[in-house]
Amino acid sequence: MNVLTRAAAGLGLAALLASPAVAQTKWDLPTPYPDGNFHTKNIVQFAEDVKAATGGSLQITVHANQSLIKHPDIKNAVRSGTVPAGELLVSRLANESPIYEVDSVPFLASSYDAAKKLYAAQKPILEKKLGEQGLMLLFSVAWPPQGIFAKQELNTLADLKGVKFRAYSKSTERVAQLAGMVPVQIEASDIATAFATGRVGAMITSPSTGTDSKVWDFLSHYYDTQAWLPRNMVIVNKAAFDKLSDAEKQAVREAAKKAEERGWEMSAIETKEKTDLLAKNGIKVTAPSDDMKKGFAEIGATMTAEWEKAAGEDGKAILDAYRN
Numbered sequence: 001m002n003v004l005t006r007a008a009a010g011l012g013l014a015a016l017l018a019s020p021a022v023a024q025t026k027w028d029l030p031t032p033y034p035d036g037n038f039h040t041k042n043i044v045q046f047a048e049d050v051k052a053a054t055g056g057s058l059q060i061t062v063h064a065n066q067s068l069i070k071h072p073d074i075k076n077a078v079r080s081g082t083v084p085a086g087e088l089l090v091s092r093l094a095n096e097s098p099i100y101e102v103d104s105v106p107f108l109a110s111s112y113d114a115a116k117k118l119y120a121a122q123k124p125i126l127e128k129k130l131g132e133q134g135l136m137l138l139f140s141v142a143w144p145p146q147g148i149f150a151k152q153e154l155n156t157l158a159d160l161k162g163v164k165f166r167a168y169s170k171s172t173e174r175v176a177q178l179a180g181m182v183p184v185q186i187e188a189s190d191i192a193t194a195f196a197t198g199r200v201g202a203m204i205t206s207p208s209t210g211t212d213s214k215v216w217d218f219l220s221h222y223y224d225t226q227a228w229l230p231r232n233m234v235i236v237n238k239a240a241f242d243k244l245s246d247a248e249k250q251a252v253r254e255a256a257k258k259a260e261e262r263g264w265e266m267s268a269i270e271t272k273e274k275t276d277l278l279a280k281n282g283i284k285v286t287a288p289s290d291d292m293k294k295g296f297a298e299i300g301a302t303m304t305a306e307w308e309k310a311a312g313e314d315g316k317a318i319l320d321a322y323r324n
């Protein structure tokens with residue numbers, strides 16, 4: 001080293017030592033769905049936005065596809081502070097309260113506009129319930145409308161009687177029961193294996209999860225029933241959030257707002273793209289027959305009545321707000 005570089009290095013070190021330490025917070029954020037899924041991409045973008053807006057003082061690492069924590073455990077992991085934040089399907093919490101599964105009542109809200117309105121109606125109660133557990137809602141995004149995947153042509157849902165039906169929530173189990181099928185709970189990341197090994201023979205989900213799972217390897221038909229648009233949500237442990245600086249809190253809030261808007265747009269674009277991709281890979285994509293529509297509508301009516309009864313006053317408040 002010559003004199004000059006030595007002096008410069010010395011100065012650099014002095015400057016470093018003199019500058020106040022920049023606090024750095026690192027958050028792990030587990031999610032249930034794979035890297036290529038639009039929800040995951042949206043959350044990764046959210047993390048990048050937060051990093052940029054905070055000059056790197058808050059860094060969020062997304063752990064997709066249940067790699068860090070299994071889907072059924074994500075909520076409690078955030079609640080207990082094992083991880084500061086996480087993503088899950090809202091209706092996964094239906095065993096705690098029916099208000100979490102209002103988005104999965106068949107045909108209550110089966111377009112993007114309706115699903116958005118239903119979300120707005122549910123949000124105050126959702127935030128209150130989460131708040132009681134020290135949790136905060138950051139953003140929530142709908143999946144594309146749900147359709148039926150099968151191995152054979154279907155004229156009615158009754159054609160699936162006795163079939164083992166892959167379920168991902170309490171309401172998908174109920175659909176199976178009411179249609180005379182046998183529900184089997186299987187996480188999205190395990191769908192391909194479950195079909196390949198014969199644990200299940202049909203399912204209801206979005207064209208997104210259909211393509212994520214490469215269903216053309218083991219299924220042949222898709223019926224675009226547009227039964228409901230279930231949502232995911234990203235939640236944060238309130239105590240972890242409260243530890244952030246005001247600027248960081250603001251950055252998280254702003255990035256979350258952007259992520260919610262972007263996510264809904266991505267979802268709508270995804271619906272057509274992924275339905276086309278199913279067809280391109282040999283899945284026969286069709287609208288449901290009138291008989292299938294009628295049978296499914298009856299199941300929807302039953303489930304709406306059941307939900308209203310179970311959800312009580314909170315449920316009534318959500319439906320009133322939704323319908324006005």
Ligand code: PCA
Nearest residue numbers: 143168188205206209230
């Ligand atoms: N995909 C997720 C939930 C709803 C959806 O479209 C799944 O099938 O598990």
